[in-house]
Amino acid sequence: MFLRLKFIAFVAVVSVALAVAVDVDKNADLVAKLRVANTNLDRMNLLPNDADWLFDFTKQDKYTFSPGGVINANSATFPAATGQGMTMSMLNLGPCSMLPPHLHPRAANYVVAISGTTQTYMIAENGARTVTETLQAGQMTIFPQASIHTMMNIGCENAQLISALSSDDTGTTNLANAFFSFPQNISGTVIGGGLNTQAIYGRVPPFGTGSNAGPHDCIAACAKKGKMIKRQPPARDE
Numbered sequence: 001m002f003l004r005l006k007f008i009a010f011v012a013v014v015s016v017a018l019a020v021a022v023d024v025d026k027n028a029d030l031v032a033k034l035r036v037a038n039t040n041l042d043r044m045n046l047l048p049n050d051a052d053w054l055f056d057f058t059k060q061d062k063y064t065f066s067p068g069g070v071i072n073a074n075s076a077t078f079p080a081a082t083g084q085g086m087t088m089s090m091l092n093l094g095p096c097s098m099l100p101p102h103l104h105p106r107a108a109n110y111v112v113a114i115s116g117t118t119q120t121y122m123i124a125e126n127g128a129r130t131v132t133e134t135l136q137a138g139q140m141t142i143f144p145q146a147s148i149h150t151m152m153n154i155g156c157e158n159a160q161l162i163s164a165l166s167s168d169d170t171g172t173t174n175l176a177n178a179f180f181s182f183p184q185n186i187s188g189t190v191i192g193g194g195l196n197t198q199a200i201y202g203r204v205p206p207f208g209t210g211s212n213a214g215p216h217d218c219i220a221a222c223a224k225k226g227k228m229i230k231r232q233p234p235a236r237d238e
């Protein structure tokens with residue numbers, strides 16, 4: 001009985017987490033119809049209003065600079081993107097904020113800086129060198145499909161970037177969340193030294209808005225300059 005209650009609580013927590021963490025279908029029925037529509041004219045008839053073709057990044061839940069957020073216009077959040085072969089994303093990073101190391105299983109990713117100074121790292125596969133760039137406004141880099149990449153705002157001003165991805169359903173896999181979710185006898189064995197990887201897993205930030213707060217040193221230095229907005233305590237919502 002107690003176990004069953006625990007299981008129900010677990011399911012409830014996980015469902016809430018998914019709703020917050022990953023893009024939720026805004027209109028799954030419409031997207032399903034768009035995917036099977038015979039012709040483009042059929043698709044146009046399924047999107048009859050001008051409002052169906054407008055996506056406002058600034059009005060989405062993940063549009064925040066505290067610490068930051070990844071706002072995706074894709075088939076889940078913007079049905080008109082269905083079948084277009086692209087996702088357009090806006091990346092907001094508050095001072096020092098980062099996107100933790102992750103990959104997109106189904107998309108190459110072109111990232112253009114609009115403002116701020118953002119350091120990026122990319123590893124294409126085992127044996128490939130680590131490519132790193134510091135992006136200023138007007139500069140871009142490429143994260144090839146399934147490459148592991150991460151970025152950090154290394155300035156004390158907000159940074160904003162635009163990301164174009166080659167699928168309307170890119171997927172995102174966070175490395176630390178995936179690795180530390182494996183049993184101790186897998187992740188603990190890889191790391192060795194008797195480290196309790198389940199305890200580490202409890203410290204890995206949830207997917208949240210896609211962005212995490214950055215290093216303490218950076219935040220402290222920016223706070224000294226009066227550049228940090230007051231933060232909400234991070235929600236443990238994964």
Ligand SMILES: *[C@@H]1O[C@H](CO)[C@@H](O)[C@H](O)[C@H]1NC(C)=O
Binds near residue numbers: 183185186
């Ligand atoms: C590894 O740990 C998992 C979860 O605790 C367990 O189910 C599995 O049997 C273990 N495997 C080995 C080889 O001990």
